[in-house]
Amino acid sequence: MHEVRDRSPGGRRLLSSTDVGNTNRALLLQALADHGPSSRADLARLIRVPRATVSTIVNGLLAAGALEEDEPQAPVDGIGKPSRPLWFGRDAALCGAVSIDAGAVEVALVDARGEIRSRSEHALPSSASQSEIELLVTAAAAEVLGPHAGNLAGVGLLAPALCDHEVGTVVACTVVPGLVGTHLPALLGDALDAPVFLEQDVRALAVGERWFGAARGCEHFAALQLGVGVGAGIVLTGHLLNGRGGYTAQLGHTCVNVNGELCSCGLRGCWETVASTRWLRAESARRGITGGRSTTPRRLARRAEAGDLAAAELLADYIDNVSIGIASLVQLLSLQLFILHGEIVHAGEMMRRQLEQRVIERSLPALSEGVHVVFSELGQGSGPLAGAAVALTRHFGVTV
Numbered sequence: 001m002h003e004v005r006d007r008s009p010g011g012r013r014l015l016s017s018t019d020v021g022n023t024n025r026a027l028l029l030q031a032l033a034d035h036g037p038s039s040r041a042d043l044a045r046l047i048r049v050p051r052a053t054v055s056t057i058v059n060g061l062l063a064a065g066a067l068e069e070d071e072p073q074a075p076v077d078g079i080g081k082p083s084r085p086l087w088f089g090r091d092a093a094l095c096g097a098v099s100i101d102a103g104a105v106e107v108a109l110v111d112a113r114g115e116i117r118s119r120s121e122h123a124l125p126s127s128a129s130q131s132e133i134e135l136l137v138t139a140a141a142a143e144v145l146g147p148h149a150g151n152l153a154g155v156g157l158l159a160p161a162l163c164d165h166e167v168g169t170v171v172a173c174t175v176v177p178g179l180v181g182t183h184l185p186a187l188l189g190d191a192l193d194a195p196v197f198l199e200q201d202v203r204a205l206a207v208g209e210r211w212f213g214a215a216r217g218c219e220h221f222a223a224l225q226l227g228v229g230v231g232a233g234i235v236l237t238g239h240l241l242n243g244r245g246g247y248t249a250q251l252g253h254t255c256v257n258v259n260g261e262l263c264s265c266g267l268r269g270c271w272e273t274v275a276s277t278r279w280l281r282a283e284s285a286r287r288g289i290t291g292g293r294s295t296t297p298r299r300l301a302r303r304a305e306a307g308d309l310a311a312a313e314l315l316a317d318y319i320d321n322v323s324i325g326i327a328s329l330v331q332l333l334s335l336q337l338f339i340l341h342g343e344i345v346h347a348g349e350m351m352r353r354q355l356e357q358r359v360i361e362r363s364l365p366a367l368s369e370g371v372h373v374v375f376s377e378l379g380q381g382s383g384p385l386a387g388a389a390v391a392l393t394r395h396f397g398v399t400v
């Protein structure tokens with residue numbers, strides 16, 4: 001095969017045929033991830049390359065076991081040859097997911113089809129020191145992933161923290177402070193003989209939604225975590241936004257009230273101070289609502305639906321507060337799809353519709369058409385699937 005190795009007058013290397021082949025391969029894998037099981041003809045149409053090129057790429061991936069052919073299916077119009085849909089091989093790219101959160105670490109083995117093969121959860125005290133965390137997490141990972149050491153496509157390591165991807169470590173973390181400066185990526189990599197990819201949890205959720213959730217096939221959207229803290233993972237033109245030192249899309253710390261409460265970050269009036277469940281609970285107690293500090297968006301929505309006027313008023317205020325940050329993303333990036341995670345996803349369809357409507361009302365009319373606010377459907381699998389998606393993205397060399 002002839003490779004073009006000339007350099008252009010500007011010093012940029014021209015694309016070689018290998019580069020083009022790798023790009024087409026990545027496009028094909030991306031199309032499969034976006035559209036699910038697809039025939040060769042579908043893939044040729046989706047990535048706009050000749051059918052023969054698709055066959056060449058597919059044959060290589062089939063031989064390597066990365067893809068499998070499903071049973072022949074009759075053509076939709078009843079004419080022509082039956083097609084054999086291609087899909088990721090069941091054992092082609094087993095991934096590990098290690099998801100750290102306040103109080104727990106969850107470890108899972110996940111395949112490229114999004115099936116969680118095994119999982120376990122262990123307590124992880126938020127006050128644990130760096131070395132204690134490293135010991136606990138390494139042991140928890142070894143229990144589930146150890147039998148597959150050397151055969152994993154990669155491991156997604158998720159932390160509720162700001163992560164510097166170039167250095168591969170945690171730079172700031174208020175939830176589990178002992179994570180700052182952790183050596184876990186190297187420790188897990190050595191123990192499992194696999195590449196380990198550290199990622200902030202909410203950014204990983206965006207990648208997980210792209211592979212396995214509501215954002216399949218979507219190039220512009222945001223995943224939002226609405227819990228004690230508030231954060232966003234943003235995908236724009238198919239790429240996860242990634243800025244200097246991990247400090248990207250600090251949506252929770254944009255000011256929504258110049259005279260507002262002091263935030264945990266040291267600034268005043270951040271969106272997080274009025275859109276977190278911490279605000280909801282404190283406000284519930286202050287207003288003397290039944291349930292007080294133990295309230296959740298779900299309990300509040302139920303009380304409101306049952307006719308509790310004070311609960312309905314607080315719910316409306318919470319919805320309004322949450323809508324401010326989402327509408328900011330509409331204005332800033334003209335996003336249309338917002339996928340919510342956290343306690344809010346249990347609040348019911350009525351609340352979702354009210355929130356979506358409030359976001360539309362707060363958006364510029366020219367941008368508000370087509371805005372959708374949805375609750376994530378990944379459920380209990382969100383951590384494992386997000387971790388696996390981070391690893392799969394790197395393994396297959398696709399974007400996001």
Ligand SMILES: [Zn+2]
Pocket residue numbers: 252253254263264265266267270272
């Ligand atoms: Zn703040």
